[in-house]
Amino acid sequence: xxxxxxxxxxxxxxxxxxxxxTPAFPITPTYEGDFVLEGHFLLECGRTxxxxxxxxxxxxxxxxxxxxxxxxxxxxxxxxxxAAWWPELFxxxxxxxSGLIDLQRDCVICVNxxxxxxxxxxxxxxxxxxDPEASEVYGPSFPLISIRDNVRxxxxxxxxxxxxxxxxxxxxxxxxxxxxxxxILFPERVGRAVIIAVAPLNAMGLALNHLQRRAIQGDxxxxxxxxAPNRQPRAGxxxxxxxxxxxxxxxxxxxxxxxxxxxxxxxxxWALDSNGGGLTGGRFDVEGFLDYQGERxxxxxxxxxxxxxxxxxxxxxxxxxxxxxxxxxxxxxxxLIFVGISSDxxxxxxxxxxxxxxxxxxxARAEYREMVTDHGHDAFLAEQMELILLLQLxx
Amino acid sequence: xxxxxxxxxxxxxxxxxxxxxTPAFPITPTYEGDFVLEGHFLLECGRTxxxxxxxxxxxxxxxxxxxxxxxxxxxxxxxxxxAAWWPELFxxxxxxxSGLIDLQRDCVICVNxxxxxxxxxxxxxxxxxxDPEASEVYGPSFPLISIRDNVRxxxxxxxxxxxxxxxxxxxxxxxxxxxxxxxILFPERVGRAVIIAVAPLNAMGLALNHLQRRAIQGDxxxxxxxxAPNRQPRAGxxxxxxxxxxxxxxxxxxxxxxxxxxxxxxxxxWALDSNGGGLTGGRFDVEGFLDYQGERxxxxxxxxxxxxxxxxxxxxxxxxxxxxxxxxxxxxxxxLIFVGISSDxxxxxxxxxxxxxxxxxxxARAEYREMVTDHGHDAFLAEQMELILLLQLxx
Numbered sequence: 001x002x003x004x005x006x007x008x009x010x011x012x013x014x015x016x017x018x019x020x021x022t023p024a025f026p027i028t029p030t031y032e033g034d035f036v037l038e039g040h041f042l043l044e045c046g047r048t049x050x051x052x053x054x055x056x057x058x059x060x061x062x063x064x065x066x067x068x069x070x071x072x073x074x075x076x077x078x079x080x081x082x083a084a085w086w087p088e089l090f091x092x093x094x095x096x097x098s099g100l101i102d103l104q105r106d107c108v109i110c111v112n113x114x115x116x117x118x119x120x121x122x123x124x125x126x127x128x129x130x131d132p133e134a135s136e137v138y139g140p141s142f143p144l145i146s147i148r149d150n151v152r153x154x155x156x157x158x159x160x161x162x163x164x165x166x167x168x169x170x171x172x173x174x175x176x177x178x179x180x181x182x183x184i185l186f187p188e189r190v191g192r193a194v195i196i197a198v199a200p201l202n203a204m205g206l207a208l209n210h211l212q213r214r215a216i217q218g219d220x221x222x223x224x225x226x227x228a229p230n231r232q233p234r235a236g237x238x239x240x241x242x243x244x245x246x247x248x249x250x251x252x253x254x255x256x257x258x259x260x261x262x263x264x265x266x267x268x269x270w271a272l273d274s275n276g277g278g279l280t281g282g283r284f285d286v287e288g289f290l291d292y293q294g295e296r297x298x299x300x301x302x303x304x305x306x307x308x309x310x311x312x313x314x315x316x317x318x319x320x321x322x323x324x325x326x327x328x329x330x331x332x333x334x335x336l337i338f339v340g341i342s343s344d345x346x347x348x349x350x351x352x353x354x355x356x357x358x359x360x361x362x363x364a365r366a367e368y369r370e371m372v373t374d375h376g377h378d379a380f381l382a383e384q385m386e387l388i389l390l391l392q393l394x395x
Numbered sequence: 396x397x398x399x400x401x402x403x404x405x406x407x408x409x410x411x412x413x414x415x416x417t418p419a420f421p422i423t424p425t426y427e428g429d430f431v432l433e434g435h436f437l438l439e440c441g442r443t444x445x446x447x448x449x450x451x452x453x454x455x456x457x458x459x460x461x462x463x464x465x466x467x468x469x470x471x472x473x474x475x476x477x478a479a480w481w482p483e484l485f486x487x488x489x490x491x492x493s494g495l496i497d498l499q500r501d502c503v504i505c506v507n508x509x510x511x512x513x514x515x516x517x518x519x520x521x522x523x524x525x526d527p528e529a530s531e532v533y534g535p536s537f538p539l540i541s542i543r544d545n546v547r548x549x550x551x552x553x554x555x556x557x558x559x560x561x562x563x564x565x566x567x568x569x570x571x572x573x574x575x576x577x578x579i580l581f582p583e584r585v586g587r588a589v590i591i592a593v594a595p596l597n598a599m600g601l602a603l604n605h606l607q608r609r610a611i612q613g614d615x616x617x618x619x620x621x622x623a624p625n626r627q628p629r630a631g632x633x634x635x636x637x638x639x640x641x642x643x644x645x646x647x648x649x650x651x652x653x654x655x656x657x658x659x660x661x662x663x664x665w666a667l668d669s670n671g672g673g674l675t676g677g678r679f680d681v682e683g684f685l686d687y688q689g690e691r692x693x694x695x696x697x698x699x700x701x702x703x704x705x706x707x708x709x710x711x712x713x714x715x716x717x718x719x720x721x722x723x724x725x726x727x728x729x730x731l732i733f734v735g736i737s738s739d740x741x742x743x744x745x746x747x748x749x750x751x752x753x754x755x756x757x758x759a760r761a762e763y764r765e766m767v768t769d770h771g772h773d774a775f776l777a778e779q780m781e782l783i784l785l786l787q788l789x790x
């Protein structure tokens with residue numbers, strides 16, 4: 001596990017350091033569709049969403065007892081299509097037990113976050129309480145959505161599917177916030193929860209999110225959130241993504257991958273600009289990588305959705321609404337496995353471990369495991385086999 | 396030295412985490428003025444600067460032998476006025492030997508970097524080779540300036556002052572790049588060099604500078620560098636400063652100072668926006684701090700100067716122009732003291748130590764010392780007494 005697994009062949013600008021591996025066999029959802037939260041769904045912030053949509057995907061089939069659902073939470077820019085970003089969790093084709101999930105046994109459900117741009121109601125959705133003539137999107141009037149709001153909405157979906165109890169809730173980063181929140185809010189309904197690379201965001205994490213927010217807000221195309229869909233604040237959103245990448249990867253990974261090498265397209269960091277000046281010049285390799293990551297993100301994400309989920313992430317504190325975090329944790333009946341990532345700068349492993357210990361001290365069954373890797377926060381996506389091996393260790 | 400020295404009373408938004416301490420007694424320069432590099436000064440990038448100005452400050456007086464000059468290098472946003480940003484190095488009033496510098500004995504000279512906006516020729520200076528009618532500033536046509544260019548220019552100044560040999564060259568960060576470069580370029584002229592918190596910028600450091608550059612370039616007011624002086628790309632420059640602050644301070648310092656506290660002005664991170672939406676909301680304390688730091692920076696810095704010095708920093712590699720770094724280091728005759736900062740995320744201590752070892756392996760007299768502090772990169776400015784004590788340790 002000390003060996004980094006990086007998608008070796010792929011080269012910037014055509015490849016991604018994050019992996020993005022092609023699954024060994026096609027894993028397609030057995031169902032992908034929408035569930036409507038009929039009526040006014042009351043949010044923690046005090047506002048309501050009318051007839052909000054949850055977009056979700058199902059892999060495999062529910063058994064007769066409907067007690068084989070693995071609930072997966074996705075991270076900031078993810079979607080309900082788990083197999084697109086966590087394919088190795090499904091194991092190798094024909095090898096039962098080689099993954100964490102076995103579709104012969106398990107039924108995976110993943111729900112797109114409220115606020116996102118992958119199908120659930122978000123800032124880009126038409127506001128049903130707006131002017132019926134105008135069909136206007138929420139835009140900047142989209143409310144603050146909490147992790148708890150998402151989990152309560154997901155519970156409504158599971159209710160409608162007749163799923164009373166889930167053997168496993170699992171996720172990394174914001175996905176892990178959801179898994180832990182499930183164990184707190186619905187103690188009778190969760191058997192195990194795997195909580196990867198998360199803790200309440202610390203001051204540096206809040207600072208990083210702040211800069212990403214400022215990057216988007218500073219783009220004149222953002223227009224206070226009132227941009228037209230085809231007039232995204234592109235430069236701001238790309239910069240936000242680049243800032244985030246610094247916290248998803250580790251300095252060690254960057255050093256090994258890029259060092260001080262000039263950009264692989266042949267640019268010279270000592271070059272002068274086309275006007276003969278020297279203010280910007282040629283790029284180093286890491287700059288080419290970041291620019292490419294920023295640009296690629298524009299194809300798949302929306303600026304207001306990004307802002308919405310940043311606040312979902314910022315505001316998460318499991319003790320909120322309880323007298324203390326301890327009171328919240330005392331409710332837990334699930335067996336919790338916390339996973340820290342040794343080189344994670346966004347959610348440092350000592351904070352994940354401290355959270356596990358806090359939960360344990362409150363009387364819940366909790367253990368802590370650590371991925372030893374140079375990859376940084378994203379290791380739960382980039383080193384999936386290592387994660388599986390860690391989780392398959394006997395309890 | 397494990398205790399953090401933070402300016403305790405000062406509160407955001409009226410104070411600074413960086414210290415900014417008032418010196419115990421007024422230290423004023425004995426001279427502050429300009430030196431003109433007459434003629435065409437050839438730069439490493441191949442271009443020349445005509446009649447470039449070096450702005451510099453002198454504290455204390457030169458002795459008859461002119462062998463008591465301590466040359467101080469400033470960091471990215473610093474100025475020649477050393478006592479304004481490194482006051483404690485001058486010691487306590489009347490207490491000889493209480494600082495690193497004793498103005499009864501030493502004569503301090505600090506030269507503003509070429510490219511800066513504190514007096515030396517930079518992008519905001521009038522280009523003497525431009526249209527004489529227009530009196531236009533360099534703007535984006537300002538060339539790439541290297542650390543070596545600065546050091547060679549500084550040597551011309553010292554030549555003119557009749558200073559052949561300096562007992563000490565000292566600086567932190569970009570200031571340390573200058574100190575080491577002095578020892579390499581002019582081995583006969585430097586007695587000791589103190590090189591604090593620096594190494595060639597690693598991939599994460601290059602990435603951070605890239606994001607700062609992108610923040611400025613993304614501001615429409617930047618206009619490719621052709622902005623009017625009163626139309627600075629304010630949002631972009633402020634964001635660049637905020638990004639930089641994340642690398643100047645440590646996660647530990649942020650956590651201790653800010654944690655997840657709401658902004659001290661009473662904002663509520665759970666608040667909705669004035670339009671009832673929830674995309675931005677109230678700020679956490681660390682956000683208020685960063686916004687304040689960004690705003691304050693606008694009062695004292697210029698966007699193109701910032702870009703110019705980022706490239707000076709990016710391109711520094713001591714082995715450049717030599718067959719190898721080792722060949723460069725073999726030239727050194729000065730006694731070098733490298734200082735790493737234990738919590739420095741920008742120039743990690745292990746890289747400073749590695750640089751010291753590389754220099755030593757090349758045959759130079761070099762030692763490594765480490766400030767143990769939670770402050771991060773800025774500790775050499777924020778914890779000056781600790782730095783002095785570390786440097787006063789017997790060799």
